[in-house]
Amino acid sequence: MKNPCFNLLDVFPLTTSEHSSLEIAYADAGIEKLRGIEEFQNEDEIVKAIIDGEGLGEAKSAIEGALKSSKTYREWQDLMPFLKDVPNIHGFRTKPKRKNNVSLVDEEINKVGGLLPKGQVLYRGGCFDNKDIRVDNGPISTTTMPCVARWHALEVNGQFAILRISENHKVKAFSFKTRGNQRLKHEYEVLLQNNLQLKYVKSFSHGGLNVFEYEVYVA
Numbered sequence: 001m002k003n004p005c006f007n008l009l010d011v012f013p014l015t016t017s018e019h020s021s022l023e024i025a026y027a028d029a030g031i032e033k034l035r036g037i038e039e040f041q042n043e044d045e046i047v048k049a050i051i052d053g054e055g056l057g058e059a060k061s062a063i064e065g066a067l068k069s070s071k072t073y074r075e076w077q078d079l080m081p082f083l084k085d086v087p088n089i090h091g092f093r094t095k096p097k098r099k100n101n102v103s104l105v106d107e108e109i110n111k112v113g114g115l116l117p118k119g120q121v122l123y124r125g126g127c128f129d130n131k132d133i134r135v136d137n138g139p140i141s142t143t144t145m146p147c148v149a150r151w152h153a154l155e156v157n158g159q160f161a162i163l164r165i166s167e168n169h170k171v172k173a174f175s176f177k178t179r180g181n182q183r184l185k186h187e188y189e190v191l192l193q194n195n196l197q198l199k200y201v202k203s204f205s206h207g208g209l210n211v212f213e214y215e216v217y218v219a
Helices: 021-028 043-052 057-069 071-078 087-094 102-112 146-155
Strands: 121-126 133-135 140-143 159-165 172-175 189-192 196-206 209-218
Touching: 043 057, 043 121, 043 146, 043 159, 043 196, 043 209, 057 146, 071 172, 087 102, 087 189, 102 172, 102 189, 121 146, 140 146, 146 159, 146 209, 159 196
Parallel strands: 159 209
Antiparallel strands: 121 140, 121 159, 133 196, 140 189, 172 189, 196 209
């Protein structure tokens, strides 16, 4: 079976919602001022806004709306088999990692996963540092939704990572569905294969959270 190739999922530039007729009416009546409409040009800008909004607010709504309306993201999901046909990937999502055979999970990703395009950006919350990282202890969970990565970073008292794919159609990934009756669809999860190299690019701190950026290669 040939692995499908994912097209580039790029939601930028991204803007917060236009003013509603009610907001305009309130402003005209002098009841309240119009809120500012923000524009985000890249991942750094949206990540900072997500951190400022504590995972909520206009920035979160803007990127969530873009993902839900994205034809490319829907295609990613439609190219993936049903979870009943990949029981190890399914188990990895629903059971503690120690109760999964990560080798079998990785086998399924390598068999059915989509090939990510060069330049694709994903996010992850966890433990990171300003150095290269070798991933060789099993597949890693990432997300297309930065507020999810923020939550996971805070959960483990860790850091936020921006991951950029550096080789075209080399890294394999399983894109979980974000619609229908699937559990945890709010996670916007993309599960990456094992045996990856994360090459450190840069880091910055914002709102008390350290953010690291890496280029991702097949090790």
